[in-house]
Amino acid sequence: MIEFPRDPQNIIPTSSVKIVGLGGAGTNMLDRVALDGLDGAELLALNTDIRTLSASVAKERVQLGRNLTKGLGTGGDPELGNQAVMEAEDEIRASLKGRRIVFICVGLGGGTGSGAAPIVARIAREEGAFVVMFATMPFGFEGRRRREQAETALNELAVLSNALVTFDNSRMGELVLAKQGIHEAFAAADRMISESIKAVIRLVVRPGLINVGLDDLMSALRTTRSRCLFGSGIARGKDRAQKALRNALGSPLLDQGALLKDAQTVLVHLCGGEDLTLFEIELLMESLGKHVPETAQVLFGAAVDPGMSDQLSITLVSSLPEERLRRTMPDEEYRRSTPSLEPSVGFAAAAVAEDPEEAVEEKHEPEAEPPRSEQSGFSPVEEPVSPFDAEEGETEEGQAEPESPPTDEKAPAESEPEKPPVAEKKVLPIDDLPDLPEIDDLEEAAELADESEAKAEDKPSDPEEEIEDLDVPFAEAPPGPRGKAAAKPETGKEPEADSQGDLEPGSKPERKAAREPKGESDESLFSSPKAGQGELTFDSGPKGRFEGSDPSLVDGEDLDVPAFLRRKR
Numbered sequence: 001m002i003e004f005p006r007d008p009q010n011i012i013p014t015s016s017v018k019i020v021g022l023g024g025a026g027t028n029m030l031d032r033v034a035l036d037g038l039d040g041a042e043l044l045a046l047n048t049d050i051r052t053l054s055a056s057v058a059k060e061r062v063q064l065g066r067n068l069t070k071g072l073g074t075g076g077d078p079e080l081g082n083q084a085v086m087e088a089e090d091e092i093r094a095s096l097k098g099r100r101i102v103f104i105c106v107g108l109g110g111g112t113g114s115g116a117a118p119i120v121a122r123i124a125r126e127e128g129a130f131v132v133m134f135a136t137m138p139f140g141f142e143g144r145r146r147r148e149q150a151e152t153a154l155n156e157l158a159v160l161s162n163a164l165v166t167f168d169n170s171r172m173g174e175l176v177l178a179k180q181g182i183h184e185a186f187a188a189a190d191r192m193i194s195e196s197i198k199a200v201i202r203l204v205v206r207p208g209l210i211n212v213g214l215d216d217l218m219s220a221l222r223t224t225r226s227r228c229l230f231g232s233g234i235a236r237g238k239d240r241a242q243k244a245l246r247n248a249l250g251s252p253l254l255d256q257g258a259l260l261k262d263a264q265t266v267l268v269h270l271c272g273g274e275d276l277t278l279f280e281i282e283l284l285m286e287s288l289g290k291h292v293p294e295t296a297q298v299l300f301g302a303a304v305d306p307g308m309s310d311q312l313s314i315t316l317v318s319s320l321p322e323e324r325l326r327r328t329m330p331d332e333e334y335r336r337s338t339p340s341l342e343p344s345v346g347f348a349a350a351a352v353a354e355d356p357e358e359a360v361e362e363k364h365e366p367e368a369e370p371p372r373s374e375q376s377g378f379s380p381v382e383e384p385v386s387p388f389d390a391e392e393g394e395t396e397e398g399q400a401e402p403e404s405p406p407t408d409e410k411a412p413a414e415s416e417p418e419k420p421p422v423a424e425k426k427v428l429p430i431d432d433l434p435d436l437p438e439i440d441d442l443e444e445a446a447e448l449a450d451e452s453e454a455k456a457e458d459k460p461s462d463p464e465e466e467i468e469d470l471d472v473p474f475a476e477a478p479p480g481p482r483g484k485a486a487a488k489p490e491t492g493k494e495p496e497a498d499s500q501g502d503l504e505p506g507s508k509p510e511r512k513a514a515r516e517p518k519g520e521s522d523e524s525l526f527s528s529p530k531a532g533q534g535e536l537t538f539d540s541g542p543k544g545r546f547e548g549s550d551p552s553l554v555d556g557e558d559l560d561v562p563a564f565l566r567r568k569r
């Protein structure tokens with residue numbers, strides 16, 4: 001039997017590990033970890049919102065901003081989150097004292113998590129802990145403000161934490177069907193995060209045949225702005241090694257392994273029952289080698305856990321700098337089978353260069369996304385388009401998809417993919433739109449309203465012009481006060497309206513129309529020479545038989561009288 005070196009110094013007892021859930025999302029992630037079962041590690045929940053805090057399964061809970069927010073959340077204000085955590089600094093410090101490794105789970109974009117995470121990371125570092133941050137980035141549809149708040153916090157966390165693992169909620173939305181609600185998407189994201197936390201803890205905590213240390217983890221998850229590549233798979237029975245690898249590579253964070261092509265360091269951890277063989281390990285590593293560049297440093301760890309019985313698990317951890325991720329793309333065939341839900345993050349780039357380096361050199365523009373209809377394994381329903389997409393610098397080009405890979409003669413960045421007409425862009429049917437998170441529906445609505453207000457100021461003040469712009473999305477609305485909308489497509493004016501937002505319910509146009517003082521604007525609409533459709537009034541018209549015509553009598557029944565009235569008689 002092969003003797004593997006064991007370094008007892010490298011093993012961290014679970015008692016010196018603390019997992020912190022911060023803010024609403026962080027607390028949910030923490031609960032997920034607890035529910036999935038993680039022996040030994042202590043859990044600490046931190047939140048301003050006393051309602052969610054008290055519902056957490058964590059034994060230790062600390063309320064933030066007791067005097068400041070008085071048990072409520074921060075309403076999406078990171079400044080308040082920052083002040084709130086200061087109030088509880090001593091309690092947090094006491095709870096983290098003596099820990100060797102602290103995992104912090106947080107959803108960035110809101111107030112508590114974004115404002116407090118840098119402070120909690122600093123306290124943990126000051127207490128001598130190795131800090132691994134698991135942070136989610138908001139869904140694309142949550143709007144620009146949340147994304148910016150998240151980015152700001154992320155920049156701070158990149159400096160303050162030892163290892164930063166970011167998950168894009170949008171990306172993890174792929175774990176659920178497009179038609180499923182937001183809760184399922186969050187739950188799926190939480191499961192994935194919980195899986196990776198557990199896998200990382202397994203790596204550094206569980207004594208193994210070949211141990212992986214914190215230094216290895218750190219080099220796999222660099223602290224610079226990088227995106228975590230994570231995959232974990234488990235299988236049993238014949239071919240379990242191949243199956244486990246396939247499952248691990250199937251993680252949406254790995255794009256079937258395509259993203260590993262650019263990784264510089266990959267951490268691989270295997271865990272099996274007592275029947276784990278060297279042959280299986282070799283087989284697995286050989287297969288993995290096809291997905292990892294030859295120059296990559298592969299950090300390998302393996303453990304035997306009798307509890308695994310006949311199962312074999314593999315965990316892959318790596319990272320890719322965001323810059324690189326944005327510009328590197330899987331090959332054409334692969335892109336068709338791996339949809340991205342987050343165009344603004346640019347997981348799917350526009351052009352394919354044989355050499356990823358080439359893509360980095362040449363592609364500096366917003367990148368295109370494959371049309372959903374061509375992507376397999378996913379509902380053809382289009383995701384809702386954020387009303388803020390246009391503001392975020394997202395151009396229609398950014399969403400266009402070249403029909404075929406660019407040729408060698410033409411540099412990818414220069415190739416002009418044929419843009420699909422904007423009118424073809426499908427809008428998710430209202431019934432299929434995901435529910436917004438309950439937590440801050442109202443404040444989100446207020447934020448959206450404010451931003452809409454700001455946008456409205458840039459628009460022409462003439463109500464007619466405004467209505468003209470806003471009407472396009474309602475092209476299929478029934479005629480009436482919006483009669484002009486129905487007439488709109490004939491004017492042939494369609495593309496600009498799309499930049500106004502693709503018209504999720506409750507977006508600017510709808511709200512604005514709802515707020516508009518009815519009489520005046522409707523009147524001006526109908527008196528306008530452009531508005532060729534009047535209102536059909538029902539009061540003055542003849543009912544039943546037309547004047548001057550003979551009754552239609554059949555067997556003594558007047559068929560011009562509505563059937564239900566005839567029956568009454």
Ligand SMILES: Nc1nc2c(ncn2[C@@H]2O[C@H](COP(=O)(O)OP(=O)(O)OP(=O)(O)O)[C@@H](O)[C@H]2O)c(=O)[nH]1
Pocket residue numbers: 022023024025026028029048073074075076077081106107108109110111112113114136137138139142146169186187189190437439440
């Ligand atoms: N993965 C996951 N993400 C979530 C969940 N809830 C919210 N989020 C994300 O996390 C971000 C921050 O939300 P919260 O954690 O509720 O906000 P907070 O940090 O508590 O801040 P305030 O509520 O504003 O005080 C949101 O914008 C979502 O993108 C969840 O249950 N799971």
